Amino acid sequence: MSRVVILDNGGGLCKAGFGGDRDPAVVVPNCLGRPTSSKKWLVADQLLSPDADVTSVSLRRPFDRGYLINPDLQKEIWDRILRSLLHADPSSSTLLLVEPLFNPSSIQRATDELVFEDFGFQSLFVGDSPSLVHLYEASRRPPHGLAARAQCSLVVDSGFSFTHAAPVVQNFTLNYGVRRMDLGGKALTNYLKELVSYRSINVMDETLLIDDAKEKLCFVSLDVDHDLQLARKSGKDNPYKCTYVLPDGITHTKGFVKDMDEAQRFLSYSDGGSTMSEMQAEDVLVDTNKAVERKKIDMNKSEFNLTNERFLVPEMLFCPADLGMNQAGLAECIVRAVHACHPYLHPVLFESIILTGGSTLFPRFAERLERELRPLVCGDYRVKIACQEDPIKGVWRGGSLLASSPDFESMCITKSEYEEMGSTRCRRRFFH
Structure with a gap:
């Protein structure tokens, strides 16, 4: 049996590796990025390089709203993953590809052309994440x-x-x-960009940095009204206030959390951490402090504070109607x-x-x-x-397990079947 390449082709991340392994060998952004300081586009893993400047990086993604819209761009990313990172030979390999649910037939045909005509894989199996x-x-x-x-x-x-x-x-x-x-994650990142840009500093072009801040600092509230009251407190009485430092391009090229211990203080607070009367007693002080803070805003600062944004962003998933x-x-x-x-x-x-x-x-x-x-x-x-123990790799691990089963080869469509019957008829085998 030929070697099986498992490719969980997500809109945000590509997870790739070989069947039978526990974890993917590669987890990289499914996009190209170009820093403002360079004319060269960075592909997939190059965006994760320690010396990559991700400040105001322009992004090009092959996916839009969950579906593949730019096969040429996807080809460039797959080429980087398969040849440079996995060192795989498609002509002697089977591809297990994870596609979005309800993928339109036109996108399925474009994907099959990529797999069989551009890369020349021996055979293909298409799975879905659930x-x-x-x-x-x-x-x-x-x-x-x-x-x-x-x-x-x-x-x-x-x-x-x-x-x-x-x-x-x-x-x-x-x-x-x-x-x-x-x-999904993209909408949450965009919402956080809007909140930070409105309240603090313009970060509308800092997608990768805000994505990092979201992953490190956001959490789900168990009682939104209670947490909003807490978030109005000042100084050390506010368990949610924390600072994210933007890269300066000299001492650090990546963003980071200024004080991780401070950022994780919220974990020690229960639902009923403070009474309403305590919160109301501080309302006047909070309003006074806010007025002072507004006067101190420095538009050239290289950091920003987060408070209630930390739980209001994930709240979109639970109460999207509250946000219009x-x-x-x-x-x-x-x-x-x-x-x-x-x-x-x-x-x-x-x-x-x-x-x-x-x-x-x-x-x-x-x-x-x-x-x-x-x-x-x-x-x-x-x-x-x-x-799941690792929700990002869970789908890929399922694919690796399936690829190790003795019946897997008979479940695939071969290149010769694709050339003889075409994409639409071959796809019926996958019950999609």
């Missing part, structure tokens, strides 16, 4: 458990472009039950996905929710989701949410 996550997690669960015996789970995949709640039964994603939110978006929250999205399935599946789906995707990495994500879900679910059902 079924691969389910496969990997089912292999790790106790065989006597309810979810493992039922071979059924609800995969919540919150990635770069959007969030899906997808029921999976017997390793097949039930497409009719999938519910989608047009919110015509979307249901994540909990309601999950309930709709479950109710689209047969009633016999409802209890086991609610008891086997699996979180995957980079946007589920925010602290307290699972706890908040369970609190939101519990009132919406029948009292006779248990709600159990499992977090």
Whole structure:
């Protein structure tokens, strides 16, 4: 059997490696970037180089709103990954490619042309993230458990472009039950850019830096009203205030958190950390301090402070309507996905929710989701949410496991079948 290249081709990150390995060999941005100080475009891993200047970098992405729109750009990124990073020979390899759910047929044809005509892969298997996550997690669960015996789970995949709640039964994603939110890591980063630019310093061109700040500093609130009151406090009484330092191009070329201990103080605060009367007593002092701070704003400063932005940004996933978006929250999205399935599946789906995707990495994500879900679910059902040990690599690990199965080769379409029957007929094999 030929060597299997696993490629989880996400809108934000490409995860690539070889079948049978536990982890991908490569996790790189799925984009090109050009710093203002250079005329050269940096491809994928080059953006992660220690000496790469990511200040005001211009980005070009092959994906838009979760779907491949620029195959030529994707070809350049894949070429860098396959030949320079993996040192793979496509002509003697099989490709296991992870595509977005409900990929339009025109994009499927363009992808197949890339795989067979531009790179010349021997054969291809196309998978979707929910079924691969389910496969990997089912292999790790106790065989006597309810979810493992039922071979059924609800995969919540919150990635770069959007969030899906997808029921999976017997390793097949039930497409009719999938519910989608047009919110993901990209929207959260853009929202944080707007908040910081409005309140502090213009960072609308600093996508990579704000992305880094979001990943290191944002968290999910368990009680938004309470946390908003706390965030109004001044100085050390505000457990959420922290500082992110922008690169100066001389002493440091990457952004960083000024004081990580300060940034993590919020973890020691419970829901009822302060009483309302204590907060109200400080309102006058807070307003006075804000007036003073406004006078001290330095438009040339190379750092900015975050307070309530830290939990208001992930809040988009749970209450998008509060921010003017015509979307249901994540909990309601999950309930709709479950109710689209047969009633016999409802209890086991609610008891086997699996979180995957980079946007589920925010602290307290699972706890908040369970609190939101519990009132919406029948009292006779248990709600159990499992977090993957590494939500970014979870889909890839499922692909690696599938590629190691003895039946995998028979599940692929070969280059000769593609040339004989064309993309559309070949794709029927994958039930997409």
